[in-house]
Amino acid sequence: xxxxxxxxxxxxxxxxxxxxxxxxxxxxxxxxxxxxxxxxxxxxxxxxxxxxxxxxxxxxxxxxxxxxxxxxxxxxxxxxxxxxxxxxxxxxxxxxxxxxxxxxxxxxxxxxxxxxxxxxxxxxxxxxxxxxxxxxxxxxxxxxxxxxxxxxxxxxxxxxxxxxxxxxxxxxxxxxxxxxxxxxxxxxxxxxxxxxxxxxxxxxxxxxxxxxxxxxxxxxxxxxxxxxxxxxxxxxxxxxxxxxxxxxxxxxxxxxxxxxxxxxxxxxxxxxxxxxxxxxxxxxxxxxxxxxxxxxxxxxxxxxxxxxxxxxxxxxxxxxxxxxxxxxxxxxxxxxxxxxxxxxxxxx
Numbered sequence: 001x002x003x004x005x006x007x008x009x010x011x012x013x014x015x016x017x018x019x020x021x022x023x024x025x026x027x028x029x030x031x032x033x034x035x036x037x038x039x040x041x042x043x044x045x046x047x048x049x050x051x052x053x054x055x056x057x058x059x060x061x062x063x064x065x066x067x068x069x070x071x072x073x074x075x076x077x078x079x080x081x082x083x084x085x086x087x088x089x090x091x092x093x094x095x096x097x098x099x100x101x102x103x104x105x106x107x108x109x110x111x112x113x114x115x116x117x118x119x120x121x122x123x124x125x126x127x128x129x130x131x132x133x134x135x136x137x138x139x140x141x142x143x144x145x146x147x148x149x150x151x152x153x154x155x156x157x158x159x160x161x162x163x164x165x166x167x168x169x170x171x172x173x174x175x176x177x178x179x180x181x182x183x184x185x186x187x188x189x190x191x192x193x194x195x196x197x198x199x200x201x202x203x204x205x206x207x208x209x210x211x212x213x214x215x216x217x218x219x220x221x222x223x224x225x226x227x228x229x230x231x232x233x234x235x236x237x238x239x240x241x242x243x244x245x246x247x248x249x250x251x252x253x254x255x256x257x258x259x260x261x262x263x264x265x266x267x268x269x270x271x272x273x274x275x276x277x278x279x280x281x282x283x284x285x286x287x288x289x290x291x292x293x294x295x296x297x298x299x300x301x302x303x304x305x306x307x308x309x310x311x312x313x314x315x316x317x318x319x320x321x322x323x324x325x326x327x328x329x330x331x332x333x334x335x336x337x338x339x340x341x342x343x344x345x346x347x348x
Contacts, residue, residue, distance in 0.1 A: 006089030006281045013285035014317075018309050021292050025305035033255045033303065041254035045247050045314050052247075053319070055240035056080040059124070062233040063117045066226025069109050071117075078326055079103060079118075084316065085323025088282035097122070103330070112212060120230075123168065124237040129273045130161050136266040160277055175212055182208045245269065248295075248311045255307075257299050267294055282320070287312055 057076030064071035071079070082103060083096030090096075097118045104114035171178050186204055245268045252259045271294050275283040291308030299307060 010088050010281040010284040013280055014288060014312075017285045017288040021288060021305035021309060025292065025302055027302050030302045030306055033257075034306065036256070038254045041250055045250040045254065046318075048243050048246050048250060049314050049318065052240050052243035052315075053077060053080050055236045055243060056083075059121060059233040059236040059240065060117070062229045062236060063120050064109070066229035066233070067113050067117055068226070069113060069117070071104070071107070071109075075103070075107060078330065081319055081323040081326050083323075084319035085327055088284070088316075088320045088323070090281055099327070119168070120233070121237075123165070124234060125241065126161055126164070126276065128237055128241060129269060129276075130158065130165075132269045133273045134158070136269055140263065140266055158273075179209055179212055182212065241269075241272075244272075244315055247314050248298075248307070251307060251310055251314070252299065255303070257303060257307075259298060264298055267297055270294070282316070287316070 054077075057073055057080050060076040060079050061071050061073060079100045082099040086096035086099040097115070100118045101111060101114040104117065105111055109117075183205055186208070242265070245265045248268060249259050249261050249264045252264070271290060274290065275287055278286045280286055288308055291312065292305035295304040295308050298304070
């Protein structure tokens, strides 16, 4: 799937599901509530999104310091927006990493370290959700009782996340096995003439060995000399999620809907947990429709759908738009297309 096609699918699914939600759930009471919304609280919701960006950028900086590198705060903001854009155009929100690694590489940070920094950032979020979601389900089982499908999906995602953590641990403990696997893949590509010369094969193998060493070194530095910076990144990760999850209650307050703050946090934690593994680009379509379904636990059905769309606008669409601007101005569409297709950073 090309970058352009991924973006088009994202937009079509988002607008299509949004139109369906509006058609099926919006009534006069919904429109009346929206027109009477507190404008200052809408601005507050936007401010909370800025706080989330700041926390996300801050943890990029902290993780880079843990790896004995230096990511400036403005670059951290750029990396945050690149992640939103990359996630929006790839299945299971997997495309943010290559864009971030390339941006770090252009600033002089080796690819292996860039991969480790971005991976640690993502895994911190997943770790927090992995701990939070089972706790939420035990304390408030009513959240998913009305949907056996969603309940089963949560357990499936939990298993996938545990397998992912096991793989990351394996790469750290057995780097030589990863190097051997990489060499096997390279030789397989050579065998089927994806590489034209033995010289190219040697260069790629040497590059992979070097970057795997950088990847392992980054984790070792982080958990030895960089412990304080990792601790700071953990705190910023929690604050980042709390800021994102606080947008919905602020929006509910703006339209006069009653809410219990802890319950809104719990529902969104479960929802984000699921969205990480939705196969559509940026979880588009499922994020809007699933939000309308889950948010009905928190508010009347005639408000759940539209609030899902508005919340998605604040927490995702604005960031994705900023990511598009960064991609066009900083990387260019051609480089971005290569990254999207999985080309190596050196080739790009």
